[in-house]
Amino acid sequence: MEMMPRLGAKYSLAVEVVSKPRSEYQTDGYFQLDLPVAPAVMVEEEIVIEGADVSETALEACIRRHLGLSVLDDQDGADLSDPGYRG
Numbered sequence: 001m002e003m004m005p006r007l008g009a010k011y012s013l014a015v016e017v018v019s020k021p022r023s024e025y026q027t028d029g030y031f032q033l034d035l036p037v038a039p040a041v042m043v044e045e046e047i048v049i050e051g052a053d054v055s056e057t058a059l060e061a062c063i064r065r066h067l068g069l070s071v072l073d074d075q076d077g078a079d080l081s082d083p084g085y086r087g
Helices: 003-010 022-026 028-032 056-066
Strands: 040-043 046-050
Touching (some): 003 056
């Protein structure tokens, strides 16, 4: 996810990327951690998306919402502040 470091720099945020073999995400130990299904993106405790890729627009909207900034609208007028927005 090349967008993660770029958005982290843009908003002065620390970005942590965790990448493991798929088999490690399918263990009982992983499920006991109560983390989202991989691949996933989280901002603080909010799961932006799990089990699929996320658009940069949706991720940036979530970051802006957590920082208390106005949320940008996409070209189709969709509400990017909606946590279910998938871009």
